Amino acid sequence: MSEFTGIPTDTGTGGNSLDTDLNTPYDKANMAWIMVAGSFVWLMVPGIGLLYSGLSRKKHALSLLWASIMTISVVTFQWYWWGYSLVFSHNTRGNGFIGTLSEFGFKNVLGAPSAAGTVPDILFAWFQGMFAMVTGILMVGGACERARLFPMMVFLFLFITIVYCPIACWTWNPEGWLATLGALDYAGGGPVHICSGHGALIYALILGRRNDPLTKSGVPKYKPHSVTSVVLGTVFTWIGWIGGFNPGSAGNATIRAWYSAYSTNLAAACGALTWMFIDYFRSGRKWTTVGLCSGAISGLVGITPAAGFVPLWASVIIGIVTAAGCNLAVDLKNLLKIDDGLDVYALHGVGGCIGSVLTGIFAADYINALAGVESSPIAGGWINHNYKQVGYQLAAVCATIAWTCVVTACLLLILDRIPFLRLRLRPEEEELGTDEAEIGEFTYEEDAVYIPEPIRSKSIAEAPPANIDDKIHTGNNSSSELQSEPKTTSANA
Structure with missing residues (x-):
């Protein structure tokens, strides 16, 4: 048995693993929990791909499943290459604007304490990389049924680097400017949902609407080709959310993590029922399955920035209000004439904004304190008479929207002017279907x-x-x- 005589440090790799037990500073239960939570978040990515595939037309269905596996692969490499360093390096540039490249290629990412403090760098990098993947797969949904796939891969790598990483650094790095300002974001209302929703909106805007000779004005609307896939995708996404995405964001295996799991499930359930009842009166007195699934997703989005901060009764309100707001926001694509066929903006862009603002109202110091000695105290929101918290939340929302929309538009316009990175399929390819034109394989081999x-x-x-x-x-x-x-x-x- 090796003699460990060294003392773990807070810098570099945390010490020499040959003479230092790098596990000593950490609770192994915390480490085991974050590893499991990250694995649940990973499942959300193919779950979202399955959800998107079911909502699309049959001739494009495989391309969205393809996009989920592609996103896992591209973002995993990006996160290793420099993504983690740009977000969670132990020092930042520009007064908390962006991280450095001190951990480029996971240099020194090993046993030193991470930004979470309760787990080592290597484990925290694993967990947070999953959030970058979820952001990526949500964002590419804006390209539904008309984007070329190689330019999509290039754009995804650049989007995560130039759009997502700065916003995540502002929000979650202890030195990030939104974190030091006092904005609260438990699990990604801004970096994941507001960012991906508005990124998808700009992607859809610049690609233009899908070709449909029967639609003279407005945007085309098609029935989902497989409601079964929609349900299965929702199930994968929901279990990933309540099993890892939100409770894992506590950073430890404390009561706060389990409390946030229940608040997440409660908000999703209330959101599902709210959307279904609204659609009952808007859709010819039918209890729509797609409406039930959409409501659950909207409730999950709304509770994401709030889950570890708000009491359970507030989760009910957040689920209901977010679902109602997102349901109405679906009609915005007709008003804006932007063909966001999968409603990524309505569910994630709008839902993330609603959830972030409601966090400022319902955040409670005593819920945050459920982490015990591992908690970082907060002043709370309106229910703690901290009325300026909503102002901080609005500042975070506005900064995230502005950065996402401007930088995403610039990236796409530049890429589209490079001949081999033309963004959109040609009309005949689009009519043929992305699966046949770009992949050469099919979800259903009926012919x-x-x-x-x-x-x-x-x-x-x-x-x-x-x-x-x-x-x-x-x-x-x-x-x-x-x-x-x-x-x-x-x-x-």
């Missing part, structure tokens, strides 16, 4: 007349049976039949 692999018979490879369509229609299209019967036979034989 396939035979199974191409493995090919065991040369005669089958050259000429499928003449009555193959009948076989498929009657359900007798197993791979063994299609690959071993070179002669024409009756479909009902």
Whole structure:
């Protein structure tokens, strides 16, 4: 057994792991909890992709699932390359505007205390990287059904670097200017939702509306191709939110984390019911499933900046108010004539703003103190007679919106003028569908007349049976039949 005689430090890697037990300063329960919470947040990214895929048309459905896995991959690399350093370096530039590159390529990211204090840098980097991924997949939803995929990847890398990282640094780095001002953001109302929602709005604006000869004015509107996928995507997203996104943001395994989990679930439930009842009167007296799912997402968005600060009764109000506000905001795309087909702006941009302001009203010092000795005291909001807190929240909202909209627009306009980074599909490609034009694979292989692999018979490879369509229609299209019967036979034989 090794002799550990060194003393962990607060700088660099935290010490030499050969002679220093770097685990000593940390509670292992806290570390285990943050690791599990981060894994739950990871699940939200493919969950959002599944939700988006269900809301889209069939010929674009795979591209949105593709976007979720692409986002995980691109943002993971960006976060390792310089994203974490730009947000959570132990010192900042520009009076808390942006971090330095002192942790570039995860240099020295190991056992020293992170910005959270309760867990080491390497674990905190893991957890916070998931939030960057969620922001990325939400934002690319603004490109629904008309964006070229390679420029999307380039734009995503630049968006997370130039738009998300500064906002996250302002908000969550202890030296960030919004943090020192006193703005409260528990789990990402500004950096994740306001940022992604407004980024998606600008993406949709610059791409232009989808081609639809039947829609002469306004924006096209299509039915979701798979409500089942919408429900499954909502389930993945909801469990990720209550299992990691919000309770993990406590940074420790304390009562505050568990309290925020319940407040998150409560707000989502109230949001789901609110949206469903509103749609009942707006949608021909139908209890819409998509409305139920949309309301749950809006409630989750609204409670995100507030979950670790507000009492449970306030979670009910936040869920109801956010769902009602987001439901009405869906109509804004017709007023603005911006084709945000997945309503990312209405749910996340507007919902994040509502939640951030309501945090300033309902934040309570005694809820924050549930973290015990690991808590950082706050003055609370209006219910603690700290009336200027709403002003701080509005300052954070306005700064986030301004930075996101201006910088996102500049990035997209520049990229679109580079020939090989043209943002939008050509009209004929869009009509064909993103899946066929850009990926060459499909969510549903309905038009396939035979199974191409493995090919065991040369005669089958050259000429499928003449009555193959009948076989498929009657359900007798197993791979063994299609690959071993070179002669024409009756479909009902």
